[in-house]
Amino acid sequence: MQYILLAAGRGHRLGLNLTNKCFAKIYDKTLLDYNLELSASGLFDEIIVIVGYNAKFIKEYIGNKYNGIKITYVNQESLLGIAHAVKQAAPYIHTDFMMALSDEIHINPQVRKMANYFSATGADCVCGTVTDTPQNIKKAYTMNLNKDGNIIELVEKPDHCFNLYKGTGLCMMKPTMLRLLENLKPNAVRKEYEMGNWIQSGIEQGYICKTFQVSDANFNINEQIDMVEATTYFEHLKKEMRTTT
Numbered sequence: 001m002q003y004i005l006l007a008a009g010r011g012h013r014l015g016l017n018l019t020n021k022c023f024a025k026i027y028d029k030t031l032l033d034y035n036l037e038l039s040a041s042g043l044f045d046e047i048i049v050i051v052g053y054n055a056k057f058i059k060e061y062i063g064n065k066y067n068g069i070k071i072t073y074v075n076q077e078s079l080l081g082i083a084h085a086v087k088q089a090a091p092y093i094h095t096d097f098m099m100a101l102s103d104e105i106h107i108n109p110q111v112r113k114m115a116n117y118f119s120a121t122g123a124d125c126v127c128g129t130v131t132d133t134p135q136n137i138k139k140a141y142t143m144n145l146n147k148d149g150n151i152i153e154l155v156e157k158p159d160h161c162f163n164l165y166k167g168t169g170l171c172m173m174k175p176t177m178l179r180l181l182e183n184l185k186p187n188a189v190r191k192e193y194e195m196g197n198w199i200q201s202g203i204e205q206g207y208i209c210k211t212f213q214v215s216d217a218n219f220n221i222n223e224q225i226d227m228v229e230a231t232t233y234f235e236h237l238k239k240e241m242r243t244t245t
Contacts, residue, residue, distance in 0.1 A: 003069075004050065006099065022102040046072060082194060110213075127167050127171050151210065168220075
């Protein structure tokens with residue numbers, strides 16, 4: 001399995017003096033470190049890092065290998081959305097893959113269990129989810145599920161939530177999903193090629209898309225308030241550990 005890490009973002013909304021968004025530090029590690037650690041499951045034989053803005057700093061930080069895993073860099077010259085980023089990497093993807101966003105943090109991620117589920121179900125796509133509030137779900141995406149647990153509708157930044165499952169950028173896919181990128185249209189408003197539209201197009205064409213509760217909590221870091229919330233969560237966890245020991 002290959003690991004596709006999207007790390008092309010600028011991060012201007014954070015208001016920090018950073019070369020790249022993924023170098024924002026939460027608690028004791030950078031966003032980039034949190035996401036590189038997702039590869040420690042022993043599942044991956046290659047990490048493809050999609051870079052763009054100030055790419056040289058990321059390349060210098062990671063190098064050509066991470067914990068013995070080969071690193072391949074792919075450039076996204078125009079930042080036109082998640083699906084557009086993966087499309088740039090498509091020529092280098094030759095097997096099942098997991099994608100993740102370098103501006104997300106997953107608390108207690110269960111990557112290997114998700115991979116087992118992905119394999120057992122034979123799904124084309126498994127979207128990693130967390131249980132969250134409607135307020136946070138409306139910043140991400142919501143999924144309507146049928147009785148078999150298949151996604152029948154996926155909506156990004158919804159006005160209405162189908163349930164309390166928040167979709168994340170941590171997804172596992174078969175290479176069949178890449179075919180859909182050829183005909184994907186940009187969002188009419190943002191003019192970007194969005195992950196939600198990509199997966200929804202697969203659902204409409206009969207692809208099997210499912211969900212998996214991949215972590216205890218998830219934070220998407222876009223503004224400083226997001227950094228504060230994530231740091232507060234970590235501090236709470238540390239306090240709980242002290243109390244129970």
